[in-house]
Amino acid sequence: MRILVTGAAGFIGSHLVDRLLSDGHDVIAVDNLASGRRDNLGGRVELHDLDIADPALTALATARSPEVVCHLAAQVSVRRSVSDPLLDARTNVMGTINVLEAARAAGARKTVFTSSCAVYGVPDSLPVGADAELRPKSPYAASKTTGEIYLRAYRELHGLDYTTLALANVYGPRQTPEGEAGVISIFTAALLEGRPTIVYGDGGNTRDYVYVADVVDAYARALETGSGERFNIGTGVQTTDRRLHALVAAAAGAPDEPGTAPFRLGDLPAMALDPAPALDGLGWKPRTSLEEGLAATVAWARGR
Numbered sequence: 069m070r071i072l073v074t075g076a077a078g079f080i081g082s083h084l085v086d087r088l089l090s091d092g093h094d095v096i097a098v099d100n101l102a103s104g105r106r107d108n109l110g111g112r113v114e115l116h117d118l119d120i121a122d123p124a125l126t127a128l129a130t131a132r133s134p135e136v137v138c139h140l141a142a143q144v145s146v147r148r149s150v151s152d153p154l155l156d157a158r159t160n161v162m163g164t165i166n167v168l169e170a171a172r173a174a175g176a177r178k179t180v181f182t183s184s185c186a187v188y189g190v191p192d193s194l195p196v197g198a199d200a201e202l203r204p205k206s207p208y209a210a211s212k213t214t215g216e217i218y219l220r221a222y223r224e225l226h227g228l229d230y231t232t233l234a235l236a237n238v239y240g241p242r243q244t245p246e247g248e249a250g251v252i253s254i255f256t257a258a259l260l261e262g263r264p265t266i267v268y269g270d271g272g273n274t275r276d277y278v279y280v281a282d283v284v285d286a287y288a289r290a291l292e293t294g295s296g297e298r299f300n301i302g303t304g305v306q307t308t309d310r311r312l313h314a315l316v317a318a319a320a321g322a323p324d325e326p327g328t329a330p331f332r333l334g335d336l337p338a339m340a341l342d343p344a345p346a347l348d349g350l351g352w353k354p355r356t357s358l359e360e361g362l363a364a365t366v367a368w369a370r371g372r
Contacts, residue, residue, distance in 0.1 A: 069135050071096070073097055073140065076095070076099045076104070077115060078105075078140060079243050085097055097115045099117070120159070139180065142182065157211055168228065179229075185339050187209050196342060197300070197345070198298050198345050233298075240279050260370060268330065269331035271310030279361035281356060
């Protein structure tokens with residue numbers, strides 16, 4: 069199958085490219101390298117240095133005729149979306165529309181769209197089900213919600229199928245400090261280098277951490293299944309910030325002695341996503357324990 073991947077040189081995108089190539093697919097890799105790294109791809113596939121909002125994306129897509137478009141490119145920082153909502157909208161709303169237009173013009177069958185646990189805002193209960201009300205609390209979350217609305221519209225108007233994957237906090241090798249799970253990258257680098265680390269508040273905030281290899285398995289499955297649905301890609305398990313620090317310190321062989329700082333305004337107190345519907349709809353479930361994933365992540369960071 070020929071598959072166009074946006075954000076292909078990024079953290080998750082490059083792992084997805086690896087998986088698709090290993091499965092025998094023909095990959096068209098697109099990334100403007102604003103946050104992605106060319107060396108994440110290691111020359112395994114030709115990289116098209118192109119912004120997702122650039123009209124030239126349609127020319128590329130129509131020339132190569134992908135069957136499926138996996139859309140991962142995005143502005144991912146909640147704080148940046150608050151300080152510059154227009155930048156966020158240009159990338160995450162206008163960019164997504166341009167990707168859908170490119171897919172439509174190329175005659176693609178389907179788009180696999182990357183959403184976020186942020187779309188649920190402050191949930192009524194945990195873990196959050198995929199049918200929970202969307203309550204975006206930031207421009208970033210609003211832009212991801214808007215992307216889902218456009219997916220539905222393109223399906224109705226043009227027959228362009230889609231599957232949405234709402235990701236929990238993804239971590240693993242090649243991770244950057246951006247996004248919620250970036251704390252693992254921050255802790256890992258600091259602990260390996262003997263620098264101080266910080267936990268905010270009492271360390272009791274929780275997140276759902278899911279390993280990147282498990283996440284790209286969900287994308288691979290969504291190529292053929294999950295028509296017109298949103299699936300939560302997480303573990304359903306809450307891990308406190310303080311527990312996370314202890315686990316990273318153990319993997320790094322470093323002291324578990326973080327400093328503390330006041331809670332940050334706007335931080336959600338807790339989040340976890342219910343992955344059960346993804347088992348029914350995609351045949352997917354998380355397979356990597358947090359301890360196993362952190363060991364692999366720290367080993368990669370140490371090897372650099």
